[in-house]
Amino acid sequence: MTQSAQQMFDRHRKTLDQAVEAISSRDFWTPYPENMKKYPEDAVKGAPSRFETLLNQPFTLKAVASTRQVGGEVSPYGFDLGITYDQPDSEALIAAMQKAMPAWRDAGAEARVGVCLEILARLNAMSPDIAQAVMHTSGQGPMMAFQAGGPHAQDRGLEAVTYAWQAMAQIPATAKWVKPQGKHDPLVLDKRYHIVPRGVSLVVACSTFPTWNTYPGLFASLATGNPVILKPHPGAILPLAMTARVAQDVLEEAGFDPCLVSLVPDSVEAPMTKTLALDPAVKLIDFTGSNAFGDWLVQNATQAQVFAEKAGINTVIIDSVDNLKAVTMNLAFSLSLYSGQMCTTSQAIYVPKSGIETAEGHLSFDDVTAALSKAIDKFLSDNDRACAVLGAIQSPATEARIDECRGLGEILLDSEPREHAQFPNARIHTPLLLKVDAEQKAAYSEERFGPISFVVATEDTRHSIDLAREVILEKGAITLGAYTTDDTVAEQFEQLAMDVAAPLSLNMDGGVFVNQSAAFSDFHATGGNPAANASLCDQAFVASRFVVVQSRRHGQPD
Amino acid sequence: MTQSAQQMFDRHRKTLDQAVEAISSRDFWTPYPENMKKYPEDAVKGAPSRFETLLNQPFTLKAVASTRQVGGEVSPYGFDLGITYDQPDSEALIAAMQKAMPAWRDAGAEARVGVCLEILARLNAMSPDIAQAVMHTSGQGPMMAFQAGGPHAQDRGLEAVTYAWQAMAQIPATAKWVKPQGKHDPLVLDKRYHIVPRGVSLVVACSTFPTWNTYPGLFASLATGNPVILKPHPGAILPLAMTARVAQDVLEEAGFDPCLVSLVPDSVEAPMTKTLALDPAVKLIDFTGSNAFGDWLVQNATQAQVFAEKAGINTVIIDSVDNLKAVTMNLAFSLSLYSGQMCTTSQAIYVPKSGIETAEGHLSFDDVTAALSKAIDKFLSDNDRACAVLGAIQSPATEARIDECRGLGEILLDSEPREHAQFPNARIHTPLLLKVDAEQKAAYSEERFGPISFVVATEDTRHSIDLAREVILEKGAITLGAYTTDDTVAEQFEQLAMDVAAPLSLNMDGGVFVNQSAAFSDFHATGGNPAANASLCDQAFVASRFVVVQSRRHGQPD
Structure with missing residues (x-):
C-alpha cells in the first residue's frame, strides 16, 4: 500500500520535535538504539546469511539507462564480494533529476521531511544488514559496523534533517506587509515565500565510514529539495546501494520519482567523481576523503558549494x-x-x-x-x-x-x-x-x-x-x-x-573517547581549520542548500 | 564617557527583539524612519555645509601605519571632493586585526551585538550627513541618497545583525550530556560551546550604493566576531570612511581595538582588492560589483567564503x-x-x-x-x-x-x-x-x-x-x-x-516598485541564479561566518 508523504511526516512528527529539542539542549538523545539487543533477534542473527545471498550477483536499483557494470569490492576480512552494480549514464541521470526536482520542491518541507524520516526509520530497522555491508567493505569490527554504520549514522542523518527542518521552518509561507503612509492608506503587499533547492547534489563517500560520513549530506540535501547522487568509494559500494534502494522505495511509495536518490558507482580505473563534480548542474558537493582531493574540489568545482571533511593531525x-x-x-x-x-x-x-x-x-x-x-x-x-x-x-x-x-x-x-x-x-x-x-x-x-x-x-x-x-x-x-x-x-x-x-x-579517562562524537550534542569537526570546511551538523551545513524565492502583489489590509 | 558593550546591548535590546520578530513575521518594520522630517531640523539643514567642511583635506581614521595617501573622488554633480585618505599597510593591518580578534571573540555575542547596534544607532542619527556623502559619490538624488544611503542601509545592517544574533543564540553556552548505561551509572559530560569567527572579513563596496550594499556584510561579519576591512570603490570612499569612523569610535569606547573595522581605500591606478582577497588570513569576502570580478573572486579566492552580488538581466x-x-x-x-x-x-x-x-x-x-x-x-x-x-x-x-x-x-x-x-x-x-x-x-x-x-x-x-x-x-x-x-x-x-x-x-501598478526591496520582509536577490550567490539577508548569509568550537569533560549528573 502506498502512503502519502504527509502520512509519513505525521507518523514521525514526534521524533522530529524531539530532535529539534535535542539540537538545542544538546543533551544525550537518540531514537535509534545502539544496543543490538533492542533489535529483533531474527533480524540480528539472520544478517550474515542475508548478506551472503547478496554476494556474487548484480545488485539492482531503479535507475536511468546504465552504460556499464562496475564492482570489484573486496572484504578486508579476505574475500571478494563479487557484486556488480549498474553505472547510470551521468548526463541522462542529471537530466532526469532536474526533471524530477520541481515536483519534489513543490511538495514542500513537510512532505520532504516526512519522506526522509521514513527512509531513516527503515534504515534503522535494517541496521543488522547494513552492519554486514559496512563490516565487509570498511573492515570495521562487527560492533562498530553495527553502531557507527547503523544507528549512529542514522543519528547524523536525522540531525541533518532536523537542521534542515529548523532552517526551512523559519521561513513563513506567506506574509502581509503593511507600510503606513501617514494620512494616506497604507501600502499593502501579500507575499509568498518558497523554499527552492540549489540543484543536483553530489555526495562523495569514503571507504571507511560509507554511511556515517554520507548520511548528513544525503539527508541535508534531500530534505531541502535537492536530488542526490551518491558516489560511493569503489571499495565500499554496497552500504550505499542498500541505502539508495530504501530511499528509492520510499520516494516511489510517496509518489515521487525514485531517481531523486541515485547511485553512481565507479571504479578505481575509471573514476567518475571529477566529471560529476564539474557538471554545471551540480550545485552541492559533500565530500569525505583526502586533503588533496578535497582541496581540488574547493578550487575547481567553484559552481558548487563544497562541504569537505578531510584529514588533519589529531x-x-x-x-x-x-x-x-x-x-x-x-x-x-x-x-x-x-x-x-x-x-x-x-x-x-x-x-x-x-x-x-x-x-x-x-x-x-x-x-x-x-x-x-x-x-x-x-x-x-x-x-x-x-x-x-x-x-x-x-x-x-x-x-x-x-x-x-x-x-x-x-x-x-x-x-x-x-x-x-x-x-x-x-x-x-x-x-x-x-x-x-x-x-x-x-x-x-x-x-x-x-x-x-x-x-x-x-x-x-x-x-x-x-x-x-x-x-x-x-x-x-x-x-x-x-x-x-x-x-x-x-x-x-x-x-x-x-x-x-x-x-x-x-581529561578523558573513563568510558568516553576523544574519537567518538555524539550526534545532537557534539559538533563533529568545526569547519574552521584545514581538516574540514564544514561541521556535522550545524546551521551552516544546511542553510546554503536552498534559497528563498518570494513573490509579492498588492493586497488588502486585514 | 566610555560605556561597556553590555550597556550598549541592554540599551538596544528592545530593538533587537523587535527585529527578531520582524524577520520571522516579515511584516513592515523599521526603527530607522525614512521620513527626513523625523530627524532634527538642524541635522538635516546643516548637512550640506558640514559636508563642505570635509572637502579638500585629509579625512583621518584610527589606523596602523599608512603607506600612502589616496583620494580623487569626483561628485557626479560636477566637482572634485579633494579629500585624501590614509591607505594602511595591508600586511600590518591584517596582523593587527588577527591580534585584536581573540578579545572580540571572547567578549561574546551580546557584547558584539551591542557594539553593532550602537554603531547603527549613531549612523542613523547622522543620516543627513551620510546622505551628502552618498549623493556626491554615487550621484543619487537627495531623497534617495538619504533613504537608501541612510535608514534603508541601516535596516539592512540591522537585519544582518539580527540574523547573526539568531544564529548565535541557537548555540547553548553549555550542556550536560547524560548517556544511560543500563544498570551502570550514566556517562556524564559537561560541555561548553564557543562561537569562533572565521578570520578577517573583506567587504568590497561598489560606487552606486556604497552603504546599502556594504552594511550587510560589515555587520554580519562583525557581529559574529570577524574583523572587517572595508575596501571602498575609489569613486565612493567618503560614505564608508564616515561609517568606519563611527565604528572605530564605538569599538574604542567599548574597550576594543578600533582596528576591528578598518578602511583600506585604493585607487583605480593601484587597486588593492585582488591582493587583499587572496590573503590567506581573509576568510570571508562580501562583494558588490561586476560579474567578471565576482566570478574571479569565487574562482580564485577559494580560501574564503565569497558572498557576491553581481548583475543580471532584470x-x-x-x-x-x-x-x-x-x-x-x-x-x-x-x-x-x-x-x-x-x-x-x-x-x-x-x-x-x-x-x-x-x-x-x-x-x-x-x-x-x-x-x-x-x-x-x-x-x-x-x-x-x-x-x-x-x-x-x-x-x-x-x-x-x-x-x-x-x-x-x-x-x-x-x-x-x-x-x-x-x-x-x-x-x-x-x-x-x-x-x-x-x-x-x-x-x-x-x-x-x-x-x-x-x-x-x-x-x-x-x-x-x-x-x-x-x-x-x-x-x-x-x-x-x-x-x-x-x-x-x-x-x-x-x-x-x-x-x-x-x-x-x-502587477505592481501603485506605490511599490519592482526595484525596491524592504529589509526584514523582502529577500534581496536569492543567491540562486548567476546574478548573486547570496541573499540579503537570510540564514545562509550569516551561518558560515562563524564556527562552533566545543569542549567536553567528565561531569556529575544534576
Whole structure:
C-alpha cells in the first residue's frame, strides 16, 4: 500500500520535535538504539546469511539507462564480494533529476521531511544488514559496523534533517506587509515565500565510514529539495546501494520519482567523481576523503558549494594527570579502535620530555610512554577482543603504510599482524607507536592514516601547546585531546581549541573517547581549520542548500 | 564617557527583539524612519555645509601605519571632493586585526551585538550627513541618497545583525550530556560551546550604493566576531570612511581595538582588492560589483567564503493588465529612478507582438510601447523633479554606454541630457528605451548598466516566459516583474520565479516598485541564479561566518 508523504511526516512528527529539542539542549538523545539487543533477534542473527545471498550477483536499483557494470569490492576480512552494480549514464541521470526536482520542491518541507524520516526509520530497522555491508567493505569490527554504520549514522542523518527542518521552518509561507503612509492608506503587499533547492547534489563517500560520513549530506540535501547522487568509494559500494534502494522505495511509495536518490558507482580505473563534480548542474558537493582531493574540489568545482571533511593531525597534549593508568587505558582504546582508521583518531601525542605530574607523584617521559605501550599491549592481549576492536585494515595502502612508517621514530610499540578466528585472510594489525622529538616535525605533522601514532617529546606544556597550534593551523585537526589537573592549563587548552578551531576533549579517562562524537550534542569537526570546511551538523551545513524565492502583489489590509 | 558593550546591548535590546520578530513575521518594520522630517531640523539643514567642511583635506581614521595617501573622488554633480585618505599597510593591518580578534571573540555575542547596534544607532542619527556623502559619490538624488544611503542601509545592517544574533543564540553556552548505561551509572559530560569567527572579513563596496550594499556584510561579519576591512570603490570612499569612523569610535569606547573595522581605500591606478582577497588570513569576502570580478573572486579566492552580488538581466513580462496607464506610470518611475543604476532596475520588458488585453480592451504592441514612452516622458517633464529622481550618472563609462547602445534597437524614447538647477555640471540623462525583436538576444541579454532598457517583442506570453527563463538561467536576475489579469498565467509566473530563483513582483501598478526591496520582509536577490550567490539577508548569509568550537569533560549528573 502506498502512503502519502504527509502520512509519513505525521507518523514521525514526534521524533522530529524531539530532535529539534535535542539540537538545542544538546543533551544525550537518540531514537535509534545502539544496543543490538533492542533489535529483533531474527533480524540480528539472520544478517550474515542475508548478506551472503547478496554476494556474487548484480545488485539492482531503479535507475536511468546504465552504460556499464562496475564492482570489484573486496572484504578486508579476505574475500571478494563479487557484486556488480549498474553505472547510470551521468548526463541522462542529471537530466532526469532536474526533471524530477520541481515536483519534489513543490511538495514542500513537510512532505520532504516526512519522506526522509521514513527512509531513516527503515534504515534503522535494517541496521543488522547494513552492519554486514559496512563490516565487509570498511573492515570495521562487527560492533562498530553495527553502531557507527547503523544507528549512529542514522543519528547524523536525522540531525541533518532536523537542521534542515529548523532552517526551512523559519521561513513563513506567506506574509502581509503593511507600510503606513501617514494620512494616506497604507501600502499593502501579500507575499509568498518558497523554499527552492540549489540543484543536483553530489555526495562523495569514503571507504571507511560509507554511511556515517554520507548520511548528513544525503539527508541535508534531500530534505531541502535537492536530488542526490551518491558516489560511493569503489571499495565500499554496497552500504550505499542498500541505502539508495530504501530511499528509492520510499520516494516511489510517496509518489515521487525514485531517481531523486541515485547511485553512481565507479571504479578505481575509471573514476567518475571529477566529471560529476564539474557538471554545471551540480550545485552541492559533500565530500569525505583526502586533503588533496578535497582541496581540488574547493578550487575547481567553484559552481558548487563544497562541504569537505578531510584529514588533519589529531592531537593529544598531556600536561598532568590524576591516574595515569586510567588515562593510558582510555588512550589505548582510542588508538586501537578500528586500527586508527577513524578521521578522529589521535596521531600526535605531546608529552614534556621532563615527564609529568600525577596524583602518585612525578613520572618521567619514559614512564609515560611505557605505561601507554603497556596499556595497548594489555588491551590487545586477548586476540578475539583485539580482532573485534581493531577490525580489519580497509586498504592495502594503509597496510603498507605501517611498514613505511616504522623508520620515522623510535619504536615504542611495534605493530603486529593478528589472525582472525573466523576470517583467516583478514588484514589485521595492531597499532604502531613511535617516539619522536619535537624537531622531527616532518614525521608527525603529515597525516599517517592507519594505526600509526607518535609520542612527541617537548620542552614543556607551553611548547606542546605552541607546537599543536602551529601544526593544527597549518594541517588542521578534527579532534584535540588534552590532560591536565591544573585549571590554568585547562584554560590554556580551551583557548588553544578556540584558536585552532578544534573541539577539545579534556581529561578523558573513563568510558568516553576523544574519537567518538555524539550526534545532537557534539559538533563533529568545526569547519574552521584545514581538516574540514564544514561541521556535522550545524546551521551552516544546511542553510546554503536552498534559497528563498518570494513573490509579492498588492493586497488588502486585514 | 566610555560605556561597556553590555550597556550598549541592554540599551538596544528592545530593538533587537523587535527585529527578531520582524524577520520571522516579515511584516513592515523599521526603527530607522525614512521620513527626513523625523530627524532634527538642524541635522538635516546643516548637512550640506558640514559636508563642505570635509572637502579638500585629509579625512583621518584610527589606523596602523599608512603607506600612502589616496583620494580623487569626483561628485557626479560636477566637482572634485579633494579629500585624501590614509591607505594602511595591508600586511600590518591584517596582523593587527588577527591580534585584536581573540578579545572580540571572547567578549561574546551580546557584547558584539551591542557594539553593532550602537554603531547603527549613531549612523542613523547622522543620516543627513551620510546622505551628502552618498549623493556626491554615487550621484543619487537627495531623497534617495538619504533613504537608501541612510535608514534603508541601516535596516539592512540591522537585519544582518539580527540574523547573526539568531544564529548565535541557537548555540547553548553549555550542556550536560547524560548517556544511560543500563544498570551502570550514566556517562556524564559537561560541555561548553564557543562561537569562533572565521578570520578577517573583506567587504568590497561598489560606487552606486556604497552603504546599502556594504552594511550587510560589515555587520554580519562583525557581529559574529570577524574583523572587517572595508575596501571602498575609489569613486565612493567618503560614505564608508564616515561609517568606519563611527565604528572605530564605538569599538574604542567599548574597550576594543578600533582596528576591528578598518578602511583600506585604493585607487583605480593601484587597486588593492585582488591582493587583499587572496590573503590567506581573509576568510570571508562580501562583494558588490561586476560579474567578471565576482566570478574571479569565487574562482580564485577559494580560501574564503565569497558572498557576491553581481548583475543580471532584470526582467518584466507583460501578459495583460487592468489599467495600462497605472502600469506604465509604475514602470516609468522604476526605469527613471537613479537613471537605471540600481542593481534591481528592469532591463528587458517582454511584450507579445500581437499586443495585450486590458480592462479597456485589446491594445497593440505599439499602443503599449507608446504608453510606456509617454509615461516616462510625462513623468520627467518637470525638470526639477526629473533631476531629483534621476540623480546623476555615477561614472563617465555609464554615460558613454547610453550612446553606445543607441544602435542596438529601434529607439522608442531617446535619452536626453538635463541641466541641474544647482549643479550645472552634473551628469544627468533620461532613460533610453529601445524596441527589439526576440531574436536580437545579443542586444537585450547582456547587462547594459545605466538608463538603458529594451522592450522585447515576443510571439506570446509563453514565448516571453521561455525567453525569460533561458536568459535568467544563463545570466541571472535580481528582479522579475510580471503583469497579468489571468490567474493561470500568474501561476506560470510564480513557477518561472522558482525555476530561475528570482523574486517576483506581480502587477505592481501603485506605490511599490519592482526595484525596491524592504529589509526584514523582502529577500534581496536569492543567491540562486548567476546574478548573486547570496541573499540579503537570510540564514545562509550569516551561518558560515562563524564556527562552533566545543569542549567536553567528565561531569556529575544534576
